[in-house]
Amino acid sequence: MTTTMAQALNAALRDALKDDDRVLVFGEDVGTLGGVFRVTDGITADFGEERCFDTPLAEAGIVGFAVGMAMGGFRPVVEMQFDAFAYPAFEQITSHVAKLRNRTRGALSLPMVIRVPYAGGIGGVEHHCDSSEAYYTHTPGLRVVTPGTAQDAYDLLRDAIESPDPVVFLEPKCRYWSSEEVTFTRSGPAIDQAVVRRHGKDVTLIAYGPMVATALETAEAAKAEGWDVEVVDLRSLSPFDDETVTASVRRTGRAVVVHEAAGFGGYGAEVVARVTEQCFHQLHAPVLRVTGLDIPYPAPKLERHQLPDVDRILDTIARLQWNDTPVVAGA
Amino acid sequence: MSSETLLPSATPVRFVAEDGSRADEHGGYGEPTGDRLKEAYRLMVLGRRFDVQATALTKQGRLAVYPSSAGQEACQVAAALTLETRDWLFPTYRDSVALVARGLKPGEVLTLLRGDAHCGYNPVETRVAPQCTPLATQTLHAAGLAHAMQRRGEDAVALALIGDGATSEGDFHEALNFAAVFKAPVVFFVQNNRFAISVPFEKQSAAAALAYKGVGYGMRSEQVDGNDAVAVLAVLDDAVKHAREGKGPVLVEAHTYRIDAHTNADDATRYRDAEEVAKWREADPLKRLETFLKSRNLLQDTEIERFAAAAEVFAQSVRDTLNTEPELDPLSLFDHVYAEPTPQLRRQRAALEAELEA
Ligand SMILES: Cc1ncc(C[n+]2csc(CCOP(=O)(O)OP(=O)(O)O)c2C)c(N)n1
Numbered sequence: 288m289t290t291t292m293a294q295a296l297n298a299a300l301r302d303a304l305k306d307d308d309r310v311l312v313f314g315e316d317v318g319t320l321g322g323v324f325r326v327t328d329g330i331t332a333d334f335g336e337e338r339c340f341d342t343p344l345a346e347a348g349i350v351g352f353a354v355g356m357a358m359g360g361f362r363p364v365v366e367m368q369f370d371a372f373a374y375p376a377f378e379q380i381t382s383h384v385a386k387l388r389n390r391t392r393g394a395l396s397l398p399m400v401i402r403v404p405y406a407g408g409i410g411g412v413e414h415h416c417d418s419s420e421a422y423y424t425h426t427p428g429l430r431v432v433t434p435g436t437a438q439d440a441y442d443l444l445r446d447a448i449e450s451p452d453p454v455v456f457l458e459p460k461c462r463y464w465s466s467e468e469v470t471f472t473r474s475g476p477a478i479d480q481a482v483v484r485r486h487g488k489d490v491t492l493i494a495y496g497p498m499v500a501t502a503l504e505t506a507e508a509a510k511a512e513g514w515d516v517e518v519v520d521l522r523s524l525s526p527f528d529d530e531t532v533t534a535s536v537r538r539t540g541r542a543v544v545v546h547e548a549a550g551f552g553g554y555g556a557e558v559v560a561r562v563t564e565q566c567f568h569q570l571h572a573p574v575l576r577v578t579g580l581d582i583p584y585p586a587p588k589l590e591r592h593q594l595p596d597v598d599r600i601l602d603t604i605a606r607l608q609w610n611d612t613p614v615v616a617g618a
Numbered sequence: 619m620s621s622e623t624l625l626p627s628a629t630p631v632r633f634v635a636e637d638g639s640r641a642d643e644h645g646g647y648g649e650p651t652g653d654r655l656k657e658a659y660r661l662m663v664l665g666r667r668f669d670v671q672a673t674a675l676t677k678q679g680r681l682a683v684y685p686s687s688a689g690q691e692a693c694q695v696a697a698a699l700t701l702e703t704r705d706w707l708f709p710t711y712r713d714s715v716a717l718v719a720r721g722l723k724p725g726e727v728l729t730l731l732r733g734d735a736h737c738g739y740n741p742v743e744t745r746v747a748p749q750c751t752p753l754a755t756q757t758l759h760a761a762g763l764a765h766a767m768q769r770r771g772e773d774a775v776a777l778a779l780i781g782d783g784a785t786s787e788g789d790f791h792e793a794l795n796f797a798a799v800f801k802a803p804v805v806f807f808v809q810n811n812r813f814a815i816s817v818p819f820e821k822q823s824a825a826a827a828l829a830y831k832g833v834g835y836g837m838r839s840e841q842v843d844g845n846d847a848v849a850v851l852a853v854l855d856d857a858v859k860h861a862r863e864g865k866g867p868v869l870v871e872a873h874t875y876r877i878d879a880h881t882n883a884d885d886a887t888r889y890r891d892a893e894e895v896a897k898w899r900e901a902d903p904l905k906r907l908e909t910f911l912k913s914r915n916l917l918q919d920t921e922i923e924r925f926a927a928a929a930e931v932f933a934q935s936v937r938d939t940l941n942t943e944p945e946l947d948p949l950s951l952f953d954h955v956y957a958e959p960t961p962q963l964r965r966q967r968a969a970l971e972a973e974l975e976a
Pocket residue numbers: 315344346368372375712751752753780781782783784785811813814815876880
């Protein structure tokens with residue numbers, strides 16, 4: 288069936304609610320309204336207020352309450368309305384959600400999902416476009432995943448809800464409306480696996496979430512330059528699938544990491560470090576990054592200068608060592 | 619202070635009934651002068667026109683988004699009118715009309731919503747904090763700034779605007795507590811417009827009124843009919859005076875209603891029925907004040923016409939401002955991230971410059 292990412296997420300929630308009585312959906316405006324992005328559209332009508340409900344407007348409250356409900360045997364799937372509005376819940380997420388299993392030496396676990404619509408490209412006013420993945424991936428005890436396709440939105444959300452560990456589920460909001468053929472049978476790879484979205488032999492583009500589509504577009508455009516680009520979609524940011532990524536880079540000998548978040552101290556730095564450590568002898572060039580600028584996310588009219596696009600990625604690929612020209616890293 | 623002296627009146631303070639006649643639930647508050655009420659009326663007419671114009675501009679793609687405050691003009695205008703030039707206002711995304719009433723230019727007010735920059739005016743010169751999007755966070759800033767002004771011996775106050783939904787956030791409760799403990803000269807003004815996007819007040823709070831929230835923190839609290847401009851102004855004037863005299867913070871809850879959707883992008887028919895909206899439309903704060911002032915011979919038909927005509931001229935200026943696209947410099951993205959651009963930002967700026975020239 289041709290389905291948008293938002294609809295695929297809706298289907299995943301419905302199927303999870305059907306399959307497991309312990310699953311609950313709650314957050315701000317998720318009930319009658321169906322969420323500001325309509326991801327929970329019609330769920331309250333079909334499953335009742337007991338299963339999908341609006342809460343008072345308080346993110347720390349929502350996540351903290353979910354911790355208690357998970358301790359009490361439920362499996363909460365909560366929605367944070369936008370990336371930057373999850374920050375009031377940061378204390379709950381980092382101090383408790385991530386640590387309860389460890390603190391209690393396994394006596395208590397927190398099978399819960401925190402859904403966060405994140406990243407930009409939708410012309411949102413300030414605080415609606417943050418890429419917050421590095422905060423979460425830096426926190427041991429959390430799983431952090433992000434779908435780049437509608438099929439993955441379905442598969443990953445089903446897996447996330449079944450995970451015995453808490454999952455921060457980052458939804459690339461600029462892709463909510465892109466549609467594709469989706470099968471609701473969970474045919475995809477496991478939650479912690481990266482996938483090669485496109486095979487190529489010259490360079491590996493490593494992307495995730497909103498940038499997967501951009502990386503694939505770049506790969507098409509790169510043909511004209513004579514570059515055969517492989518695209519790896521990480522899917523799971525934490526834990527990291529070293530195997531798929533390093534296998535790809537060993538084949539191509541070149542790698543570029545692409546993400547929307549600011550580059551400094553960003554998630555890409557971790558990827559570059561791992562790839563360099565594990566593929567040093569196969570690399571023909573340093574691993575480069577294409578990232579957002581190191582500035583607060585700009586106002587909508589200037590956001591196109593913030594977001595990595597095909598041209599910037601192609602320019603970066605061009606700087607990889609194709610001959611003897613030295614590479615200048617870290618501009 | 620005993621908790622009785624902190625308690626709000628049993629029913630919302632009201633000077634004017636819905637039909638514009640005099641109501642007698644004014645709880646001992648003094649009535650604002652006729653001139654002041656006429657000025658409030660003039661600004662409400664201007665504010666309503668501004669709101670209608672801004673909403674229209676979203677349809678023409680001139681504004682990215684606009685959260686209307688139609689129906690809340692009494693609150694919006696009173697919030698601005700009650701403050702002196704030296705006082706600080708802490709508005710949210712919804713409070714554009716309060717900024718207009720404070721004297722900011724339409725272009726300055728709409729910069730954020732148009733998508734040009736995060737703040738379109740100089741907060742230091744205007745004593746208006748940037749319109750706040752993360753909910754309730756500004757209430758703590760208002761408490762802190764009020765405390766700072768008090769320490770510096772200035773007799774200025776801060777007034778923070780906040781919606782009903784945002785009072786559920788932890789920051790709001792921390793702000794009330796800090797303000798009360800430090801006796802900061804701050805007024806927290808809740809515009810309870812009965813909805814937080816789709817969530818009705820009944821699902822937001824089990825309290826009989828949000829005004830009661832202040833008492834537990836040791837703060838004087840009051841509730842007022844938010845569609846009665848006379849009452850809102852009377853109560854806010856008193857609250858500001860209380861704060862200015864060093865008697866501590868005040869929490870004021872105005873009972874009002876958001877007539878339009880949350881923003882132009884929201885479909886309110888999904889979560890509320892037309893009958894309810896129609897009922898509240900009848901409680902229009904403009905009409906109510908107009909009837910009241912006319913019945914007391916404080917407002918003439920010629921003045922009403924004059925205010926309406928001035929509002930039309932103002933609307934034209936809003937259109938003119940928004941119809942000319944300002945040149946935005948992409949390289950300005952690197953300004954003001956730090957006091958001095960870091961070496962890293964200088965390199966990124968040069969890279970963008972090269973990209974723009976290519
Ligand atoms: C911390 C935070 N969480 C969520 C949001 C998203 N959001 C924007 S407005 C809004 C509803 C606010 O309702 P209320 O406080 O009643 O103010 P109103 O919009 O009615 O004026 C929500 C949930 C936000 N801006 N900040």
